[in-house]
Amino acid sequence: MISSYCQSGNAIEALNVLDKMRLEGVNMDSVTIASILPICAQSGDIITGMLIHLYVIKRGLEYDLFVSNALINMYGKFGILEQALKVFDQMIVRDVVSWNSIISAYEQNNDPITARRFFNKMQRAGIQPDLLTLVSLASIVAQSNDHKNSLSIHGFVMRRGWLMHDVVIGNAVVDMYAKLGDIDSARSVFEGLPVKDVISWNTLITGHAQNGLASEAIEVYQMMEECNGIIPNHGTWVSLLPAYSHVGAVQQGMKVHGRVIKNCLYMDVFVGTCLIDMYGKCGRLDDAMSLFYQIPRESPVPWNAIISCHAVHGHGEKSSKPIQRNARCESKTR
Incomplete structure (x- = not known):
């Protein structure tokens, strides 16, 4: 059951089944651990991951090949390279x-x-x-x-x-x-x-956009739209919207905004930030501000985008206000 939920990307249910398993007194084995550790990384749950690592040590499973590989992957995803290296160094095989x-x-x-x-x-x-x-x-x-x-x-x-x-x-x-x-x-x-899958197309769109070829990036997206079975996803919009920003194609950007809302991606911080950047660089600062207040603002990414939008259009005083609010938010977080 845990493996099935893991393979379908349902982290919450996988962890719920793990809790039920513990309540029934069933101990985890190497297969359980190798299945659940990637879910900890996916869900950003470093505490559960580290507790499982402690369990591994107590049960003498730290030399199991599959368990060690899963631990290295998890610590790597969290950026805790010292622990990843420690696990790797202690491996016998x-x-x-x-x-x-x-x-x-x-x-x-x-x-x-x-x-x-x-x-x-x-x-x-x-x-x-x-x-x-x-x-x-x-x-x-x-x-x-x-x-x-x-x-x-x-x-x-x-x-x-x-x-x-x-x-x-x-x-x-x-x-x-x-x-x-x-x-x-x-x-x-x-x-x-x-x-070619959607990632293939997204990669080529991003490649053109990052190399200053915005018009070509938009052309690649138009070719992608003509392919049956290729459905744009989160990565597509993050790749495409900077190209629209670069050429000032606000109308096309607004169409993407509509599709984002339809697919319930408007609360994604990266998609939302790209939309803020697009509206701001195209001179639609009111729309950029409206979006800014709708999306999650726990990270500096949307703040940087809205500050940049105001600064580009010469609104120095307005750009300093989000900076001050950002500083207050960071202070509260600490």
């Missing part, structure tokens, strides 16, 4: 998943140098990289602005034939080239993918 987990932990926390160091250690240990290793490596190369090794990664993936069989690695290579500023190579890889 490591498989490719173990190495992928520690490489990914550092890659996801913007430390490509250490991530690459672990990949080199993995090679010296005689562990062959798999598809997920190359997904992390593509990101490491992009973060390091390593143009030379981007070709090596692409060539390795091509020789294994992975681009033809798994869209995940294809998306990673497209993203790698886009972040390196090689948008022609990104588009070439994208066009060669036999199967």
